[in-house]
Amino acid sequence: GQNIDQPTEMTATEGAIVQINCTYQTSGFNGLFWYQQHAGEAPTFLSYNVLDGLEEKGRFSSFLSRSKGYSYLLLKELQMKDSASYLCAVEDSNYQLIWGAGTKLIIKP
Amino acid sequence: GAGVSQSPRYKVAKRGQDVALRCDPISGHVSLFWYQQALGQGPEFLTYFQNEAQLDKSGLPSDRFFAERPEGSVSTLKIQRTQQEDSAVYLCASSPGGLGPTGELFFGEGSRLTVL
Numbered sequence: 001g002q003n004i005d006q007p008t009e010m011t012a013t014e015g016a017i018v019q020i021n022c023t024y025q026t027s028g029f030n031g032l033f034w035y036q037q038h039a040g041e042a043p044t045f046l047s048y049n050v051l052d053g054l055e056e057k058g059r060f061s062s063f064l065s066r067s068k069g070y071s072y073l074l075l076k077e078l079q080m081k082d083s084a085s086y087l088c089a090v091e092d093s094n095y096q097l098i099w100g101a102g103t104k105l106i107i108k109p
Numbered sequence: 110g111a112g113v114s115q116s117p118r119y120k121v122a123k124r125g126q127d128v129a130l131r132c133d134p135i136s137g138h139v140s141l142f143w144y145q146q147a148l149g150q151g152p153e154f155l156t157y158f159q160n161e162a163q164l165d166k167s168g169l170p171s172d173r174f175f176a177e178r179p180e181g182s183v184s185t186l187k188i189q190r191t192q193q194e195d196s197a198v199y200l201c202a203s204s205p206g207g208l209g210p211t212g213e214l215f216f217g218e219g220s221r222l223t224v225l
Contacts, residue, residue, distance in 0.1 A: 004151070040218075041218060042113075042200065042216035042217055042218045042219060043152070043200075043214075043216050044216070045213040045214065045215075048212065048213070087151050087152075089151070094165075096154055096157075096165070097152075097154065097214070099151030099152050099153070100151050101149065101150050101151045102149070102150070102151050104149075
């Protein structure tokens, strides 16, 4: 079956760095997405990786290793507004998105 | 507005009632997806439209669920004879391109359905 694993919850301190991991087993691979979802709001796009390596976008970076079925989202200089759920999703060979359950990130002052 | 709009935002139904949830995607977006999201979970795929064609409905949990997009823009998700297990947030998302590398999905804020 298809499976996306990410930690349920993480806690970090304002101003620090946090890494949220995602491992996947899917039928084919056409890219990996990270979305941010604040409570009660719509998911919003953060990043897309299809090739191995690191993609940097401001305070957020996303890394992919296709051979290991592994990705991480790195958040730097954490701000209180970064408290949210972070969803990892993989596009399979049928171009469908398979979603993880999300990682709830709690930022403490 | 310029984003994906869903209505109603909140719907309370008695078990056995029919409900209809509306999605107004970003103008010109070819692809439209419906997802079901339970509390503390990621979105679960329900169905996909490319323009007016429903290309994939494999995620619809039962024949009580029906979706349409007759003119290739607004879509409606209908749930007949609602059951308590149907309680969830129903998310609609659109994207500019057709089936293939989807790129970024633009989500609406969802319709939260509570079945009593």
